[in-house]
Amino acid sequence: MLPYDAPLYFCGLPFTGRQVGRKLKWLQSSGDIRRVLKGAYVDACVPDSPELRAAAVALFLPPDTTASGRTAAWIHGINTTALGESEDPGLHWTSEPTDTVEIAGLKVSSPASTALALALNLSRPFALSAVDAFLRSGTTTLDALRELASHSDHPRAWQARLMLGYADPRAESPGESWLRLRLLDAGFPRPTLQVHAGKYRLDLAFPAALEDGRRLGLEYDSDRWHSRPRQQARDERRQNELAALGWHIISVRRPDLWGSYPALELAVGSYLSQQPRLPRRW
Structure with a gap:
C-alpha cells in the first residue's frame, strides 16, 4: 500500500484501464489520472517513485518472474531516453536465475545485473548511455560491473566489456x-x-x-x-x-x-x- 493523505483512485495504487472502463478517457481529459506506462494509470496526485513504477509493472508480469532489462532499468529510475528510441519501457521479464532486489513486492533484477544485461543486449549507443546512467545514479559501480562482465559467457560479452571501458559516470545526458x-x-x-x-x-x-x-x-x-x-x-x-x-x-x-x-x-x-x-x- 502506498501511503497518501488525500482520497485517491484505488487508494493511490496504479490500475489498468479495464478497471475504470469507459471512464478512462474522461478521467484522463479531466487531469484526474495520469499514465504510468502503457495500460497502467494512477491518480495524478501520486508522485513518481520506484515503488509506483514497480507496482504498475506488477499488474502485467506473469507469476514467478523477475522484471528485467529496460523495464527493470526504468523501475530503478533510469530515463527511457538512455535505453532506446521508445519512451515506453515496455514489459521485459525473465524466469532465469539472476541477482534481484524487491521493490513494492516485485522482484526486479538488481541495478548491476540490469546494467550488464543492457550493455550486452542493447545497440552500442544505447548500451553506453544506459551504463553511464546507472553509474551516474550511484546504484552500481564500474568495478561491480566489470566483475560481473568478467564471468559472462554471453556471445556479446565483448560489447559489454568495450562499453564498460568507455563508460563514465560524469556523462549528464x-x-x-x-x-x-x-x-x-x-x-x-x-x-x-x-x-x-x-x-x-x-x-x-x-x-x-x-x-x-x-x-x-x-x-x-x-x-x-x-x-x-x-x-x-x-x-x-x-x-x-x-x-x-x-x-x-x-x-x-x-x-x-x-x-x-x-x-x-x-x-x-x-x-x-x-x-x-x-x-x-x-
Whole structure:
C-alpha cells in the first residue's frame, strides 16, 4: 500500500484501464489520472517513485518472474531516453536465475545485473548511455560491473566489456554518451568530460592546445533546452564568451549524431589534425 493523505483512485495504487472502463478517457481529459506506462494509470496526485513504477509493472508480469532489462532499468529510475528510441519501457521479464532486489513486492533484477544485461543486449549507443546512467545514479559501480562482465559467457560479452571501458559516470545526458561514442569510434583521443572554461562547463573537451593555440570543446544541445529564440540567443552569447577565452566550440544536435553524413567526425578531425576512422559505425 502506498501511503497518501488525500482520497485517491484505488487508494493511490496504479490500475489498468479495464478497471475504470469507459471512464478512462474522461478521467484522463479531466487531469484526474495520469499514465504510468502503457495500460497502467494512477491518480495524478501520486508522485513518481520506484515503488509506483514497480507496482504498475506488477499488474502485467506473469507469476514467478523477475522484471528485467529496460523495464527493470526504468523501475530503478533510469530515463527511457538512455535505453532506446521508445519512451515506453515496455514489459521485459525473465524466469532465469539472476541477482534481484524487491521493490513494492516485485522482484526486479538488481541495478548491476540490469546494467550488464543492457550493455550486452542493447545497440552500442544505447548500451553506453544506459551504463553511464546507472553509474551516474550511484546504484552500481564500474568495478561491480566489470566483475560481473568478467564471468559472462554471453556471445556479446565483448560489447559489454568495450562499453564498460568507455563508460563514465560524469556523462549528464544520453546525448553526451552518444557523442563520446562517436568520437571514440572515429579513433580520436578520449575526450575529457565536464571541463570548466571560465564560468562555463563544457560537456566534452580536448583541453590540450591545438596548432592554433586554442582548445576544442563539444556541447550536446538537446532540442528541449536549445530550440527557442531566447535559448538560442543565450547559446550564441555563451559561444562568443568561450571564443574570447580561446575555445573552438562545436555544437552538436541529435540529427548530427543520428544522421548518415560524418560531418561531426570531419569537423573534429580538422581541428585535431587527424583523419577520422570512417565509415561511421552507427
